[in-house]
Amino acid sequence: MKPDPRLALNLAGIAMTAPLIAASGCYGYGFDYAAWIDPADWGAVVVKGTTLHPRVGNPPPRIVETPSGMLNAIGLQNPGVYYFLEHIEPRLGELGCPVIVNIAGESPDEYRQVAGLLDSTAGVAGLEINISCPNVRCGGISFGCDPLVVEDLVSRVREAYHGTLMVKLSLEAGSITAVAEAAQRAGADVLSLINTIKGMVIDVERRRPVLGNTTGGLSGPALRPVAVRAVWEVASAVSIPVVGMGGITCAADALQFILAGATAVAVGTANFVNPLAAREIRTGLQRYLDLNGVAHYSELIGAAL
Amino acid sequence: MQTKPALIHYCELIENTRVTAQWHCLRLRAPKLAVASPGQFVHLRVGSHTDPLLRRPISIHHADESSGEIRLLVRPAGAGTEFLVRSKPGTVFDVMGPLGNGFPHLNENRRTLLVGGGIGMAPLYFLAGQRRQADLPFELLIGAASAAELPPHDYFCRCGFLPLVATEDGSRGVKGTAIDLLEQRLRTGGEAVRLYACGPPAMLSRVVDLGRSYGLPTHISLEAHLACAVGACLGCSFPFKKNGQIEYRRVCRDGPVFAGEEVYFET
Numbered sequence: 001m002k003p004d005p006r007l008a009l010n011l012a013g014i015a016m017t018a019p020l021i022a023a024s025g026c027y028g029y030g031f032d033y034a035a036w037i038d039p040a041d042w043g044a045v046v047v048k049g050t051t052l053h054p055r056v057g058n059p060p061p062r063i064v065e066t067p068s069g070m071l072n073a074i075g076l077q078n079p080g081v082y083y084f085l086e087h088i089e090p091r092l093g094e095l096g097c098p099v100i101v102n103i104a105g106e107s108p109d110e111y112r113q114v115a116g117l118l119d120s121t122a123g124v125a126g127l128e129i130n131i132s133c134p135n136v137r138c139g140g141i142s143f144g145c146d147p148l149v150v151e152d153l154v155s156r157v158r159e160a161y162h163g164t165l166m167v168k169l170s171l172e173a174g175s176i177t178a179v180a181e182a183a184q185r186a187g188a189d190v191l192s193l194i195n196t197i198k199g200m201v202i203d204v205e206r207r208r209p210v211l212g213n214t215t216g217g218l219s220g221p222a223l224r225p226v227a228v229r230a231v232w233e234v235a236s237a238v239s240i241p242v243v244g245m246g247g248i249t250c251a252a253d254a255l256q257f258i259l260a261g262a263t264a265v266a267v268g269t270a271n272f273v274n275p276l277a278a279r280e281i282r283t284g285l286q287r288y289l290d291l292n293g294v295a296h297y298s299e300l301i302g303a304a305l
Numbered sequence: 306m307q308t309k310p311a312l313i314h315y316c317e318l319i320e321n322t323r324v325t326a327q328w329h330c331l332r333l334r335a336p337k338l339a340v341a342s343p344g345q346f347v348h349l350r351v352g353s354h355t356d357p358l359l360r361r362p363i364s365i366h367h368a369d370e371s372s373g374e375i376r377l378l379v380r381p382a383g384a385g386t387e388f389l390v391r392s393k394p395g396t397v398f399d400v401m402g403p404l405g406n407g408f409p410h411l412n413e414n415r416r417t418l419l420v421g422g423g424i425g426m427a428p429l430y431f432l433a434g435q436r437r438q439a440d441l442p443f444e445l446l447i448g449a450a451s452a453a454e455l456p457p458h459d460y461f462c463r464c465g466f467l468p469l470v471a472t473e474d475g476s477r478g479v480k481g482t483a484i485d486l487l488e489q490r491l492r493t494g495g496e497a498v499r500l501y502a503c504g505p506p507a508m509l510s511r512v513v514d515l516g517r518s519y520g521l522p523t524h525i526s527l528e529a530h531l532a533c534a535v536g537a538c539l540g541c542s543f544p545f546k547k548n549g550q551i552e553y554r555r556v557c558r559d560g561p562v563f564a565g566e567e568v569y570f571e572t
Contacts, residue, residue: 028537032558036312048539057553062534063540068355068533076538077553133428221355249355272532273358275312275401 001041001282006289006296009043010191011264012124012241013164016043016100018282019258019297023245023268024102024128024168025074029088030095033275040096041278043264047088049102049130050118052110054080059212064201069220069247070269071199073213076104076133081114085121094124094250099123100166104130108143116160126164129157129188132195134172134217141198145173147182154186158248166190166243171197171230177237184238192243192266193234194227220269221247228260235261235302249277251284258297259304312535314338318396319374324456328380328424329390330366336373338402341365342411343432344526344562347402348534349375351385361385362531362557364503365403366427367434373438378427386448404534405561406431408524409503412439415498418490420512423454423481426468428526429503437466443488444469448508452476455523484511491519499524506570513565523565529556544569 003017010016022030022039024046030039039045057077064071078084084101092099101124105111111129118124131144131153143153154167167183169176171194180191196217201210209215227246235242244262248254249270257265270277285297294300316335322331338347348360365378381387392398408428417436419429426447436443445468449455452472461467470478471486479486483504491497497519502512503526516523529541536558543560544551546569554560 025535026538028539032533032535032537033312038309056551057539057542057543060542060553061530062542063530063538065359065530068358070359072538072540074542077539077542078513082405139561222356269358269532272534272538273360275533275535 001038001279003284006294008284009264009298011044011164014044014100014124016098016264018043018285019264020254020278020281021046021243021264021266022271022278023266024130026268026271030092030099034095034163037275038096040081041282042097044098044100044125045095046102046128046266046276048078049076049104049133050078050081051086051104052081052090052114054078054083057224061210061212062216064210064216066199066201066218066220067222069218069222071201071211071216071218072196073211073216075213081117085117089123089265095129098125098130100164102128102130102168104133108156112151112156112160115157117209119161124163126166127157128166128168129154130168130194130195132168132170132172134170134196134198134215136197141170141172144170144179147178150179151182151186154183154188158187166187166192168195169193169234170195171226175231176230180234180238184240188240190241190243191234191238192245194223194230194246197223197226206214219247222247224253228256231257231262232260232305236305248281249274251281251288254281254285255288255300258300259302261302261305263298306560311337312401314400314402316398316400318392318394319400320394321390321392324378324460326453328378328456331377331379331392333375333377333398333400334373335400337372338365338375338400338470339368339370339403341368341375341403342407343435344407344428345403345405346561347375347400348404348531349389350399351388357384357388359385359532360401360534361389361532363389364428364561365431367431378424380424386549389428401534405557406559408562410499411435412441413499414441416495417441417443417499418487418497419443420483420487420500420502420504421445421447422508423449425526427503429501432501433466433557437464444494446471446483446486446490448472448504450474465552474563483508484515487512487515491515497521502526502565509565509568510570513568513570516565524562525565525568526561527556527563527568528561531557533557544571
């Protein structure tokens with residue numbers, strides 16, 4: 001797609017052709033769709049959660065559909081950071097857009113180690129610290145609820161990593177704004193929110209939870225109003241840019257997040273339903289700018305506040 | 306910039322026929338999908354709203370390049386498949402595909418047994434049709450609970466081949482399961498070289514066991530709930546045993562057809 005200067009931005013050091021990001025876990029390493037769809041339809045791609053050691057992931061079933069949404073409990077299945085560096089990172093340039101790596105760990109030190117290993121790697125434009133995964137026993141969300149724990153963890157990663165640092169937040173924190181402020185104090189450059197919210201579906205015939213992991217993270221349009229509210233709260237509380245996500249399917253949905261204060265938006269579940277989402281949202285944003293005589297989309301950031 | 310092939314195809318429903326008490330056969334005008342090979346599937350949007358949200362994977366029941374058509378066999382099992390079977394001719398579906406790897410060794414000129422359990426017969430029917438056209442030997446074995454849950458005799462007659470049928474209540478064919486039928490065919494009818502199967506996990510597990518005891522390779526098509534269907538989300542992962550370790554493979558991208566002996570069926 002021809003880049004439209006009205007959509008271009010620099011997200012804390014990452015130059016993007018549009019404020020549209022493929023959300024972690026929903027776009028693999030960017031190559032799965034590439035046979036058919038240009039990954040550069042996105043402004044940036046956040047790749048799969050990466051940990052120090054390989055993780056096999058959770059037992060199936062890992063997904064279940066819910067009203068206007070789905071639960072997933074993948075369990076951070078990934079080949080580990082060493083495999084990533086040897087086999088995946090060298091190829092990331094092929095995607096044609098900046099790549100952000102989502103990182104997770106079972107201890108703050110693991111996060112720091114992974115971040116250190118990814119520091120100054122050519123294919124990686126930034127990191128997204130996942131302190132909000134609801135589907136792993138150790139780490140993930142357990143690091144994302146307490147502002148003091150968040151500040152400590154983000155500070156350690158900040159020392160090890162010199163590129164753009166994004167912190168992905170959960171609404172399950174007692175106060176998402178307190179966690180957001182803690183991440184900002186610790187040196188985060190960008191905040192992304194919201195991660196999925198823990199949910200559960202029960203098979204009444206079998207009288208058992210449907211998911212192999214019992215619970216999973218809710219995503220999709222069902223989540224959207226809650227996510228817009230969270231972005232509005234956090235964007236009002238911090239001075240660093242916010243990436244909004246949660247159930248975005250079209251340009252109008254993306255605009256809600258931007259108007260609530262998001263500098264960019266991420267799209268996850270919608271890819272599964274409509275792999276052309278990036279392209280269509282981009283076109284839809286352009287049309288909105290045309291119709292409303294807006295010179296640059298950034299004029300809309302937080303305009304509803 | 307080089308153009309990439311389309312992932313999404315807009316396909317008109319030409320005909321929607323009820324073939325059993327429950328199953329429907331959907332005939333779609335889909336020239337780009339008609340190149341599919343047996344064992345591949347399509348991933349369809351079921352409506353234009355957010356509920357049901359996810360696409361539905363349906364294995365290809367027949368594809369004909371010359372007419373540019375494909376057929377899907379659909380058993381209503383929820384809101385998504387209900388939407389498909391209720392659709393009227395003229396409806397245009399948003400279809401991703403063809404996806405998945407398909408069955409291997411399609412042109413082998415040796416005795417091959419194809420085992421379908423219930424709606425699992427859909428891709429094997431496609432494979433059988435292709436082998437029949439190429440004049441390659443095959444036996445299509447189908448199991449169902451009762452005669453009412455199978456397409457009528459003339460459904461197969463039109464394609465020029467008849468399956469061997471087993472029903473649990475004995476209302477059609479031999480009394481028993483698809484596995485009983487398979488055991489019988491393995492004992493008689495000469496040396497088989499390969500088994501293909503699609504059906505419920507318990508049946509597939511038994512097919513693999515039988516393959517093992519007769520020293521035959523098995524190729525089984527797994528079913529899973531899919532989100533992305535291209536390998537990105539890891540939502541459909543199924544356990545495999547490699548060097549004594551469990552590893553997960555993606556049903557959508559690494560399959561849906563796998564070497565039966567590698568699949569880890571939990572007992």
